[in-house]
Structures are given as C-alpha cells and as structure tokens.
Amino acid sequence: xxxxxxxxxxNVAFLSEDRGKxxxxxxxxxxxxxxxxxxxxxxxxxxSIDTDYLSSLFLRSxxxxxxxxxxxxxxxxxxxxxxxxxxxxxxxxxxEMEDVVKNAEKVVKHMEGKTERVGKQIEENKKDSEExxxxxxxxxxxxxxxxxxxxxxxxxxxFALAGKLKLNGIPDLxxxxxxxxxxxxxxxxxxxxxxxxxxxxKPEEGEIRKILLKYGFEFFEVEGxxxxxxxxLKEGKEELxxxxxxRDYLLKKRKEFIxxxxxxxxxxxxxxxxxxxxxxxxxxxxxxxxxxxxxxxMPKKYKWKIQEALDDVTSGRVFFTFExxxxxxxxxxxxxxxxxxxxxxxxxxxxxxxDADPTIFLAFLFPVFFGFMLSDVLYxxxxxxxxxxxxFYFRNRLAGVFSHILLLCGISAIFWGFLFGNFLGNFxxxxxxxxxxxQNPIMLIIISxxxxxxxxxxxIVLSIVQKIRSKKSTIPEISWFLVEAGGLLIIxxxxxxxxxxxxxxxxxxxxxxxxxxxxxxxxxxxxxxFFGNILSxxxxxxxxxxxxxxxxxxxxxxxxxxxxxxILSGFIFTVGHLFNCTISSVGxxxxxxxxxxxxxxxxxxxxxxxEFRPLKYEGLEVK
Amino acid sequence: xAIEGLLAIGAGIAIGVAALGSGIGxxxxxxxxxxxxxEDTKNFGRSIALxxxxxxxxxxxxxxxxxxxxxxxxxxxx
Numbered sequence: 001x002x003x004x005x006x007x008x009x010x011n012v013a014f015l016s017e018d019r020g021k022x023x024x025x026x027x028x029x030x031x032x033x034x035x036x037x038x039x040x041x042x043x044x045x046x047x048s049i050d051t052d053y054l055s056s057l058f059l060r061s062x063x064x065x066x067x068x069x070x071x072x073x074x075x076x077x078x079x080x081x082x083x084x085x086x087x088x089x090x091x092x093x094x095x096e097m098e099d100v101v102k103n104a105e106k107v108v109k110h111m112e113g114k115t116e117r118v119g120k121q122i123e124e125n126k127k128d129s130e131e132x133x134x135x136x137x138x139x140x141x142x143x144x145x146x147x148x149x150x151x152x153x154x155x156x157x158x159f160a161l162a163g164k165l166k167l168n169g170i171p172d173l174x175x176x177x178x179x180x181x182x183x184x185x186x187x188x189x190x191x192x193x194x195x196x197x198x199x200x201x202k203p204e205e206g207e208i209r210k211i212l213l214k215y216g217f218e219f220f221e222v223e224g225x226x227x228x229x230x231x232x233l234k235e236g237k238e239e240l241x242x243x244x245x246x247r248d249y250l251l252k253k254r255k256e257f258i259x260x261x262x263x264x265x266x267x268x269x270x271x272x273x274x275x276x277x278x279x280x281x282x283x284x285x286x287x288x289x290x291x292x293x294x295x296x297x298m299p300k301k302y303k304w305k306i307q308e309a310l311d312d313v314t315s316g317r318v319f320f321t322f323e324x325x326x327x328x329x330x331x332x333x334x335x336x337x338x339x340x341x342x343x344x345x346x347x348x349x350x351x352x353x354x355d356a357d358p359t360i361f362l363a364f365l366f367p368v369f370f371g372f373m374l375s376d377v378l379y380x381x382x383x384x385x386x387x388x389x390x391x392f393y394f395r396n397r398l399a400g401v402f403s404h405i406l407l408l409c410g411i412s413a414i415f416w417g418f419l420f421g422n423f424l425g426n427f428x429x430x431x432x433x434x435x436x437x438x439q440n441p442i443m444l445i446i447i448s449x450x451x452x453x454x455x456x457x458x459x460i461v462l463s464i465v466q467k468i469r470s471k472k473s474t475i476p477e478i479s480w481f482l483v484e485a486g487g488l489l490i491i492x493x494x495x496x497x498x499x500x501x502x503x504x505x506x507x508x509x510x511x512x513x514x515x516x517x518x519x520x521x522x523x524x525x526x527x528x529x530f531f532g533n534i535l536s537x538x539x540x541x542x543x544x545x546x547x548x549x550x551x552x553x554x555x556x557x558x559x560x561x562x563x564x565x566x567i568l569s570g571f572i573f574t575v576g577h578l579f580n581c582t583i584s585s586v587g588x589x590x591x592x593x594x595x596x597x598x599x600x601x602x603x604x605x606x607x608x609x610x611e612f613r614p615l616k617y618e619g620l621e622v623k
Numbered sequence: 624x625a626i627e628g629l630l631a632i633g634a635g636i637a638i639g640v641a642a643l644g645s646g647i648g649x650x651x652x653x654x655x656x657x658x659x660x661x662e663d664t665k666n667f668g669r670s671i672a673l674x675x676x677x678x679x680x681x682x683x684x685x686x687x688x689x690x691x692x693x694x695x696x697x698x699x700x701x
Contacts, residue, residue, distance in 0.1 A: 348668030441689060532679065535686070539678070542685050594675035597668055607668075 001335060002465075004357050006300040007328035007612070012310060013319040016292045023282045023615075025313045026294075027274065030616030032306060033329060034281040034296040051279045058269075058276040060108050065269040067115065071258045088395075089621040090270045097622065100271040107268050111261060118254045125250060129243045132236050138220050139233040141195055144187040149225040149232065152197070159205045161198040161212070162220045169215040170194060176211050180204050270619045281615045297328050297612065326470075328353040330609035338363035340404040348597050349607020354470055356462045356604060358596075365455060365600075366405070366592050371412025372451075373543040373588035375437070376422040376551065379581045380413030409589070420544075424577055425551025437541075438548050444541040452537025455595065456530070457484070459603025466604055479516035480530065486510025533599045539591050547584040554580060630695035634688035641684020648677035 010032065014022055026032050092100070141164060142149070152160040165173065170186060177184065182200040189195050196217070200208050212219075225232060286293045298306060303322060310318050330350045332342045334357070341363040351357050374380060387406035390399050417423065421432025437444045457480075464477045489506025492498040514527065554576030561569040601607070656670035 346668075348672070349665075442693060445686075445689070536679050536682060538682050538686055542682060590671065590675065593671055594678075597672040598676060601672075 001360055005331040005333040007297050008300045009323045009325050010298050011295050011321045013293045014314050015317050016290055018314045019292045021313045023278050025309050027278050027615050029309055030614050031302045032296045032298045033614045034284050036284045037286040037295050054276050057104055058272045061269040061272050064111050064265055068258045068265055072262050089619050090267050091621040093623050097271050101275050104268045104272050122250050125247045132240045136236040139229045142229040149222050152222045157202050159202055162222045163196055164193050164218050165196050167192040167194055173215045274617050274620055326354050329612035331612035332357055334359045340401045343401050350609035352609040356466045362596055367408040367412040369592040370409040370588045371416045372540050374413040374584055375416035375420050375544050377414050377417035378424045380410045380417055382581050383410030425555050427555050448537045448540040452534040455600055456533055459600045463604035479513045482509050482513030543587050550580045627695045630691045634691040638684045638688040642681045645677055645681035652677050
C-alpha cells in the first residue's frame with residue numbers, strides 16, 4: 001500500500017523436455033515476468049512453430065487487425081481520450097488455441113489477398129479522382145473560351161500557351177510582347193485574374209515564356225485535352241460522379257468483408273500474440289540438452305501458487321530458489337477505490353521498487369483539492385452525473401477508472417459546497433454550514449496554506465521513510481522540520497500567542513535548520529522553493545473564489561433579464577453555469593494534478609521505476 | 624483620488640501584469656509540453672507539471688492584489 005508489492009527474484013530449474021509446458025503454465029498464471037538470461041539459447045517450442053515465422057505472422061496479423069480496427073471501432077474525441085466503448089476479451093478453450101495458430105497462416109493470407117485487392121482498387125480510384133478533379137479545375141479556368149482545346153496543341157512551327165495572370169499586369173505584358181509575332185487573347189474570370197492564351201512562333205517560345213514568368217504567369221497543362229472546355233467540364237463532372245459511386249461501392253464492399261471476418265482476425269491476432277509472447281519468454285531461458293533454467297520476477301505473495309502450479313505441470317521435477325533484491329520491477333498495489341488513482345501516479349512515472357507509492361495519499365487528497373476548488377453542490381452533482389454517464393456509455397477499463405475518480409471528486413465538491421453554501425453560487429440563497437468564501441476570502445487562503453503545509457510535509461515524511469528504508473541520510477528532510485517549527489514559534493510570538501522564551505527557542509531552532517540547509521548550495525535553493533511551494537497552494541483559494549464569483553456573476557446577469565425575457569434569462573443562466581462548471585472543473589482537475597506532481601511528488605518521488613510486466617494472456621480469456 | 628481607488632488600480636495592475644507574464648510563459652511551456660507528449664505519452668505527467676510551473680507567478684500577483692483589496696476594505700492592517 002505505502003510501498004509497491006513485495007517482489008522476489010525467482011530461479012526455476014526443470015527438465016528441458018518440460019519447457020513448453022512450463023512456459024504455458026507461466027502464461028496461464030500471469031504472475032511471473034521472465035527475465036533474459038544471457039548465454040546459449042537453444043529451444044524447441046511447444047507448438048513446433050519457428051519463432052521468426054511466428055513473429056512475422058504476428059506482425060502481418062497485427063497490420064490487418066489495425067486496419068480492420070480503423071473500420072470497426074469508432075474514433076471520435078471521446079474514444080481517443082477514453083478508448084473503445086466496448087472492450088472485451090477473446091474467449092477460447094485451451095485446445096482451440098492451437099487450432100487458431102495452425103490456421104493463422106491461412107486466415108492471414110486470405111485476408112491479405114482480399115484487402116490488398118480492394119485496397120489497390122480504392123487507391124486507383126483515388127488517383128483517378130484526383131486526375132479528373134485536376135482536369136475539371138483546368139476546364140473551369142478555361143470555360144470562357146469557346147473553342148476546341150486541341151487547337152492549343154503545339155505544332156511544328158507554332159506553339160500555344162494557356163494560363164492565368166493578374167489583371168494589372170496585362171498592359172505591361174502586352175508592351176513587353178509587342179516585338180514578338182504573337183496572338184494574345186485574354187478573358188477576365190475571377191479574383192481580378194485573367195485567363196490568357198498565347199500563340200506564337202516556335203523559335204520565340206523560350207523568350208516569350210521568360211517574359212510571361214516575369215509577370216507571374218501561371219501555366220495550365222492543356223496538352224492532350226480534346227473538345228471545348230464546357231464539354232470537358234461536363235464530362236469531367238460525370239466521370240467524377242461515377243468514380244465517387246465506385247469508391248462508395250468499394251468502401252461498402254470492404255466494410256462488409258471486414259465485418260464478416262472481424263471476429264476471426266481478432267481471434268487470430270490475439271492468439272498469435274499470446275504464442276509470440278510465450279516464445280519470446282522461452283528464448284530467455286538458459287538451456288542445456290537436459291536442463292533448463294528460467295529467471296524472473298514475481299510478487300512474493302504468489303510464491304506458493306507458482307510452486308504448486310509448476311510442481312503439477314512437471315510432476316515434481318522442478319527446483320526453485322527465491323531471492324530478495326532491490327532492482328525488482330514495480331507493481332503498484334492499493335486497496336479499494338484508491339487503486340483507481342494509480343493511473344494518476346503512473347501519469348508522472350512509476351516509483352522505484354524500494355520507493356514509496358504515493359497513490360493512497362493521492363486518492364484522498366486529489367478529490368479533496370478538486371472539491372475545494374469547485375465547491376458547489378450542483379456542480380458536484382453534475383460531475384457525478386458525468387461519472388455515471390461515462391460508466392454507462394463506455395465499458396472499458398480506462399473509462400471505469402476515470403468514472404470512479406470523477407465520482408469521488410463530485411462527492412467532494414458537494415461536501416465543500418455544503419460547507420461554503422454554494423448552490424449554483426448564491427442562487428438558492430442558502431447559508432453554508434461553515435462560512436462563505438466570497439465574504440471571508442482570508443479564511444479560504446489560510447485553509448489553502450494549511451493544506452499546503454500538511455501536503456508538503458507529508459511529502460517530506462515519505463521522503464524520510466524512503467531514505468530510512470534505503471539507509472540514506474535524512475538530515476536534509478529533518479532540517480525542514482526545524483525551519484518550520486522555529487518559524488511557527490516566531491510567528492506565534494509576533495501575534496503574542498507564546499511566551500518570549502519560546503521566541504528565542506524558535507529563533508535558535510529556525511537558524512539551526514537554516515544552517516543545515518545552507519551547508520550545501522543546492523539545499524539553499526531548496527529552502528527558497530520550499531516557501532514557494534507552500535504559497536502555491538493559494539491557487540486552491542484562488543480557483544475556489546473564481547468559481548464562486550463567476551457563478552454570482554451569472555446569477556446577477558440572468559436576474560437583470562428575468563423581468564424582460566424569461567427565456568433569455570433562463571438561457572444565460574443555463575449556459576453560464578454550464579460554462580462555469582466546465583472550465584472550473586477542468587481548472588480544478590489540472591491544478592489538483594499539478595499540486596500533487598510538482599509540490600508533493602518533488603519532495604520524494606523520482607518516478608524511475610520499471611513496470612512489472614508478467615507473461616500473461618493479453619486480451620484473451622482461456623477456459 | 625481616494626485611497627480605495629488607488630488600491631483598486633494597484634490590485635488590478637498586480638494581478639494583470641503577473642497574469643500577463645505568466646500567460647506568455649505558460650503559452651510557451653504548454654506548446655513545448657504538447658510537443659513532448661505527442662512524441663511520447665509517457666511525458667504527460669512531467670509535461671503538465673512543467674507547463675503548470677509558470678502559473679505560480681500569477682498566484683503571487685493574486686496574493687498581492689487580494690492583500691491590497693483587503694487592506695482597502697479595512698479587513699487587514701499593513
């Protein structure tokens with residue numbers, strides 16, 4: 001709870017003939033992370049399939065699976081943030097798995113062939129459409145010329161150019177081209193631009209092109225076009241319509257095919273991935289002709305479970321050793337709802353195996369801070385409503401986690417809302433159980449600073465615990481307490497709350513702490529940032545006040561219109577409060593996150609732990 | 624001009640300038656943070672922390688503004 005799950009390094013020796021069964025059992029149990037053992041690698045797989053082949057099969061099936069996912073799964077904003085709506089594991093019997101792997105090649109090949117064919121047709125269609133669109137654009141530029149564009153084809157002694165030019169350049173251009181034997185025809189069409197046709201003699205073409213370029217002449221590629229622009233335009237539009245219809249048909253056909261085969265490819269992909277993972281772990285074993293050894297990490301509490309399982313699968317021909325070391329991977333373990341907050345801790349990084357896991361504190365104080373900043377009964381209720389909607393709409397793990405976090409945040413906002421008397425600001429005119437923040441902001445700031453003091457000190461205590469565990473010096477942390485205790489005594493004396501002798505004692509303790517701090521230059525910087533960190537908690541009061549004031553303003557503005565137009569007043573009221581609830585919730589969430597990440601975590605958290613990744617069936621339920 | 628008016632102007636300047644500076648800084652930090660998160664989503668936590676770091680200056684401005692207003696209202700004495 002306060003520290004990650006206790007892990008042990010496990011070494012298992014068994015007969016090489018049992019390795020397939022052993023690795024399969026490990027995957028079934030899903031509690032051991034197999035570690036690489038350097039040295040000779042020689043193995044046989046339990047399904048007699050070559051590893052390279054399986055890896056390539058996995059990559060091929062993954063490509064198809066991802067392509068199909070793009071069609072099968074929604075990719076809206078909500079899905080991007082919270083994952084796919086329905087997340088369920090592929091369910092299979094153990095003996096069916098081997099059949100899936102054996103058929104995988106056939107399935108993947110069939111789908112590759114089919115998707116490649118349709119994909120190619122869609123690609124060709126796209127290319128043709130682009131070409132036709134280009135011709136349509138060209139014909140639109142030239143539609144004012146009523147002649148066959150074949151006339152613009154260059155001949156043996158003459159050339160023809162078509163293009164467009166800014167209107168204001170025409171007179172000067174005409175002057176520059178006056179000495180050439182040309183025919184120039186211009187037609188104004190749009191945005192002060194002119195479509196231009198230039199006919200001239202072949203030997204002068206180079207010079208004329210240079211002059212045209214000088215005036216920013218934009219050439220049209222008309223070579224190969226036949227017929228009048230109007231006709232080309234009409235035919236182009238018809239062809240584009242036909243191509244669009246063909247594209248729709250191809251996409252529909254592709255979707256139907258994907259829907260038909262989706263379950264098959266999902267099953268194949270998940271099973272091939274499981275076998276690939278198994279074989280990758282198998283490669284990490286140290287092997288001789290008769291004996292194999294595996295090394296890995298596992299939670300200490302499952303020791304008996306793994307011993308029993310491997311004893312069973314090898315008929316007792318197995319030998320175990322367990323060892324406690326400090327370089328184990330991190331597996332967070334928190335009780336009840338606090339487990340949901342592991343995702344927030346993980347957002348910053350994982351603690352190292354021997355370091356403290358702050359999730360349990362975060363699970364309590366994150367909602368407290370959020371609620372303090374939002375502090376409105378009705379806004380809190382809206383957050384709870386959002387939490388339930390999220391749970392109802394999404395059936396995946398991530399959405400489940402966030403809906404729980406929001407639920408606690410909403411309850412906290414309601415709690416603080418009752419204390420401060422905020423029900424859509426002052427709309428209901430009810431008094432709070434404690435005090436009103438808008439009438440007593442100083443009190444709000446004091447509470448925020450007390451939160452800060454407690455929170456930062458919790459971080460220091462965790463740092464001390466962590467250092468005692470790893471047998472490091474705790475002097476830097478203890479000096480904080482001296483500075484704080486001395487500082488508090490000095491402040492109390494200023495307000496006449498303690499005797500004079502305690503003031504001198506406070507001074508002594510304060511300066512002892514400061515001397516311990518400034519004994520190293522870096523600690524001096526820490527001393528300044530320490531006070532900055534505590535002051536930073538004023539944001540709790542600032543955001544809480546801002547939420548209350550915006551709510552008051554919305555109520556006030558809507559009340560101005562209530563006698564004139566009830567609908568307008570209601571509209572301002574609804575939109576205003578929804579807006580306030582949204583921005584204040586986002587602000588409260590981000591700032592609560594920040595207070596934990598910056599002010600709290602910076603006291604003890606390094607976040608350089610490596611995640612515990614046991615060999616298991618991912619997305620697969622084996623019966 | 625009455626002292627209350629000057630205090631209100633002072634409070635406005637205190638929070639206004641602090642928020643302006645903080646806003647400019649946070650804009651730059653947030654842009655870099657988004658870039659870092661786009662490169663690797665594991666950077667999200669640290670990016671938020673770094674982007675939000677600049678906000679503290681605005682909080683200092685707010686504290687000064689509140690102190691001035693409360694002094695003007697006679698709630699506190701300096």
